[in-house]
Amino acid sequence: MDNEKSQEILRLITEKKIAYQRAVALSAQALTEDERNSIRQVLSDYDPFKIEISPSYFYRKNTIIERNANKGTVRKELDDLRKKMIKFTPQELLEFRHKNVRESQNNFSGIYIIHNCVKDIYYVGQAERVLNRAYKHFLENGGSPGVYKDYLLGDKFSISLIPLENTSFSSPNELEDNAIRAYDSLIPYGYNRSPGNVMDKHIFKSDNYQKAAELILDKIKGTDMFSSLSNNDKRMEYTRTLLSELVLPSNTHFLLNFVKMIKAYQKVNKKVFRNDHTLL
Structure with missing residues (x-):
């Protein structure tokens, strides 16, 4: 009996994964092959072993200076x-x-x-x-x-x-x-233990990365899968699977910032994203 239950659970999990893959694949079909090739070319310059100063570092540093001055x-x-x-x-x-x-x-x-x-x-x-x-x-x-x-x-x-x-x-x-x-509310001058969130936006390394992300977002934002992305874990899982379906180069910088971009888009548009989507 226990073995039958285990097999049934495994079957349900497998079916759920297959349904998820199909839904993401449907999202990927929104992009033409020419668009995929264009994005692929842009993202192929990423070298995970090359040491680079993230553009987020400069954004954060300049933002802090500007806010303190203001x-x-x-x-x-x-x-x-x-x-x-x-x-x-x-x-x-x-x-x-x-x-x-x-x-x-x-x-x-x-x-x-x-x-x-x-x-x-x-x-x-x-x-x-x-x-x-x-x-x-x-x-x-x-x-x-x-x-x-x-x-x-x-x-x-x-x-x-x-x-x-x-x-x-x-x-x-x-x-x-x-x-x-x-209000100088950080300890020891106030009660706050830490400053607010300075990095609440995506910062792509180049205009081409930004344009590639905007192209993908424009194609997928109307799909059923997109409306189910109600938290960062779901956004990350979806983005990883989508980039794989599109056969795009492994590019950690683009991945992380695209997840932030999805969240920012959802927030600006004030849509209600359900947590109980049938595929998740």
């Missing part, structure tokens, strides 16, 4: 917004523990700025749904240990919730990192 401007923008918006006390914020209270409000994507009015120090955080996250910092083991410790000691706090759409920034990561720098 701290004053960002601080003024966010301070102006905070003056116009309601400020919450920890007790008021804790009301959002209740789902019905959160659902009665606009639960937006953005950042929250927690200000310790006694010590004049800050914590900056971000969330796709700010009301689901900000209050947790005033619960044990819910967020920043430093914030919670000072809250228990009786320090006065003021919390601002800022929607991304009200700012000049294009993503929560960009907004959060700029705000952390603007």
Whole structure:
């Protein structure tokens, strides 16, 4: 009986893999042979044994310099917004523990700025749904240990919730990192233990790589498989299989950045990607 069960499980796994391969192969058929040859030529210059400084390194370095230099401007923008918006006390914020209270409000994507009015120090955080996250910092083991410790000691706090759409920034990561720098909220001057995510975008090594990626993305974005890519593991598995189906050269740089490109495209287009796709 155990052997029969094992064979049945193996059969189901095999069928699932075959169905997955067929679906990816269908995606690959969206590209013509001429397009595949063109992409193949572009990606063939990759040498895994050649030591190169990643373009991401220069992007990160220059971005950090630019954001540090722009701290004053960002601080003024966010301070102006905070003056116009309601400020919450920890007790008021804790009301959002209740789902019905959160659902009665606009639960937006953005950042929250927690200000310790006694010590004049800050914590900056971000969330796709700010009301689901900000209050947790005033619960044990819910967020920043430093914030919670000072809250228990009786320090006065003021919390601002800022929607991304009200700012000049294009993503929560960009907004959060700029705000952390603007309010000097990194330890030891604040509560944040690390800066925000500076590398939240794909950086291809050349314009030709970028064009090749855009061509592939344009061809596959309307397929059923593409709509099932709801997390990075699925995006990575799909991309590896797709590049193999297209018989493209093994190119780690292109692979990793194409995965990021898919995620960025999905986010910008605000599509809902299901986790329960029948092929996955």
